[in-house]
Amino acid sequence: MHITNVDILQGGLSEATFTLLNNYMMDIKCKKTDIVDEEFSLKKSAIFNIPNRITLSRLFLAIIFFVFLTYRYFNVAFVIFLVAAVTDWLDGYLARKWELSTDLGRLVDPFVDKVIICGTFIIFVHLAKEIIAPWMVITIVAREFLVSSIRGFSESKGVKFASNIWGKTKMFIQSWTICAMILYYAYFENISWAEYMVSTFIWITVIVTIGSGMTYVYSAKKTLLAA
Numbered sequence: 145m146h147i148t149n150v151d152i153l154q155g156g157l158s159e160a161t162f163t164l165l166n167n168y169m170m171d172i173k174c175k176k177t178d179i180v181d182e183e184f185s186l187k188k189s190a191i192f193n194i195p196n197r198i199t200l201s202r203l204f205l206a207i208i209f210f211v212f213l214t215y216r217y218f219n220v221a222f223v224i225f226l227v228a229a230v231t232d233w234l235d236g237y238l239a240r241k242w243e244l245s246t247d248l249g250r251l252v253d254p255f256v257d258k259v260i261i262c263g264t265f266i267i268f269v270h271l272a273k274e275i276i277a278p279w280m281v282i283t284i285v286a287r288e289f290l291v292s293s294i295r296g297f298s299e300s301k302g303v304k305f306a307s308n309i310w311g312k313t314k315m316f317i318q319s320w321t322i323c324a325m326i327l328y329y330a331y332f333e334n335i336s337w338a339e340y341m342v343s344t345f346i347w348i349t350v351i352v353t354i355g356s357g358m359t360y361v362y363s364a365k366k367t368l369l370a371a
Contacts, residue, residue, distance in 0.1 A: 195239035196249050199256055202231045206260045213267050218330035225326065228260060229319055254295070254307065258288045261318050272325060275343050280350050284318075287357040294364050303367050314356035321345040 205228045212221040235253065239245045265281045291311075298305040324345050332338035361368075 193239075193242075193244045193246070195235040195242070195244050196246065196252065198231050198235040198238070199249060199253050202228050202235075203256045203259065205231070206256065206263065209260070210263055210267060213264065213271075213326070216271070216329070218326050222323065222326045222330065225260075225264075225319075225322065232257065250306075251299075254292070257315060258292065261315070261322070262288055264322050268325060271329065275339060276325075276346050280346060283350055284353050287353050291357055291360045294360060294368070298364055298367050301367055301370075303364075305364065308359060308363065310352075310356040310359045314352050317345075317349050317352050321349045 205224055209221055209224040209228060212224060232253075235249070239249055262285045265276070265284050268276055269278055269281050295305040321342075324342050328338050328342045
């Protein structure tokens, strides 16, 4: 709404009344702008943006997944794991598409991935002791601790520590192996060819896990040696 001097004269409004009305309208506009800015800031904030919400929801999915896997509800556990895998792709895709990448997301996303992967293999030490040796799981978990430590150290020195192609490949192979193990115990337990196939996947997973860890150590060697 725009009030002119002509409107003032025709309506018989005084200059003081016009000033009060104008100030009132300006206040309303400022409040509306503040509300919009606040909502935008909330959406853009590190905690409340959608990609980070998806990442955090995957942590709760992991807990539910562990419960069903522990009690051998393999069909349900398999579905939950697939949903978690989809959210792992989705949060990164949305963060890049909407330019909502944050330091929190860069730290929490790999943390949640490690919780799911390490937790699953630890549970399989009990469920699948005939096809996966404890030293294999220890190797996988140790690699994750090592890379996390290097990431934390690099970040503390102001050096970005992003995932590389080997890390993504490792994550894919680990996820593939977990799916294969769940399906094996759901439908193919004690079938020789299925057991051989799962055992092969586990060995590949261990080898790739070690190799990807070495690439991260190599990429951070300058930061580590400068310490």
